[in-house]
Amino acid sequence: MSIWISDPGTLADRIAAPPARIGLDTEFIRERTYWPQLALVQIAIGGELLLVDPLVPGMAATLKPLLENSAVLKIMHSASEDLVALQRGCDAIPQPLFDTQIAAALAGIGAGLGYQRLVQDLLGVALPKGETRSDWLRRPLSPAQLEYAADDVRHLFALHDRLESRLGELGRSAWSAEDAARLVASAASDGADRWPHLSMRSAQFLDADSQRRLLRLLRWRDRQARDSDRPRSWILDNELAALLARTPPADAEALQAQLDAHPKAPRKLGPAIWRALTTPLAEEAAMPLASASERDKARLKRMQDAVSARSAELGLPDGVLASRRYLEAMLESGAWPEALSGWRKSQLEGALGPLIANA
Secondary structure (H helix, E strand, C coil): EEEEEEHHHHHHCCCCCCCCEEEEEEEEEECCCCCEEEEEEEEEEEEEEEEEEECCCHHHHHHHHHHHCCCCCEEECCCCCHHHHHHHHHCCCCCCCEHHHHHHHHHHCCCCCCHHHHHHHHCCCCCCCCCCCCCCCCCCCCCCHHHHHHHHCCCCHHHHHHHHHHHHCCCHHHHHHHHHHHHHHHHHCCCCCCCCHHCHHHHHHCCCCHHHHHHHHHHHHHHHHHHHHHCHHHHHHHHHHHHHHHCCCCHHHHHHHHHHHHCCCCCCHHHHHHHHCCCCCCCCCCCCCCCCCCHHHHHHHHHHHHHHHHHHCCCCCCCCCHHHHHHHHHHHCCCCHHHHHHHHHHHHHHHHHHHHHHH
16 A cells, blocks of 8 residues: 655654665656756555655655664665665665665676566566656656556565575675665765766777866866756767867867857857866876777776676676776776775686786
């Protein structure tokens, strides 16, 4: 049974004596903003499914103690964006966390599985997908929206029981807890990507000076997007950023002329873009380069093969142990990225250590 909660007092009564675990999900809108706009919070608690309206004054403050209660396990699925939405909407990040998507990957069931797919595979329940692109900020929500939202937490306890049992059999419960804690820490840090150019495939075809200019532009874009609460692509799209980095204009006037001629260019931001493009960053000397050399490709391939072999031995889906991006960062710096610390390093050090040492 789902219950619509539009009064903070009613919510306070329902969560006054919280159990050892709750199921938790959110609906948010992020199409026109940098930060997700929290529109609905779903909570499975005891035998009830609470659909909480966070747009009501006082509701976020009422939710905050439950979200931060360290004695209550929060069971979520693919929680990364939900954590950010709750941090922005309720000034709280749920913890401790059990993420069913993380757990399914570590249990060898599949990497990056969606909630509907996991419910179908583990519980044999088919869920509709009709409201995935709904306007969750409108009021009142439709009966179909409410049913869809309730379904998103209805099966979390059953998934938790199945997955925790499987992880226990494999001796990987600590792995799951570590990854979930890292997810929470990432949301709490709210840090921007230090080297955003490495995520752009086109960066590897730029020379070192061009990559430094690209880094400046992407760092500036992220700050501008955060401050204005607009999507990054609305500030400066990747194609234009790469073009300006590869063939920088001679002066500010030439840049403005280039922006005026580009259909997606932020024309009013010309002076700010010029300053970003021409102002060196203090960290540029430490900047890793995205490289497409044949030698680096061969080294990366050996690392990927080693990871793939170890993944097969552990029965883990591809990409769970180490993504290409983190291997590239390791290849460039010769050091283990934070994302590959802990249990991952213990599983990969024997395979990757010699490849890094001999690089």
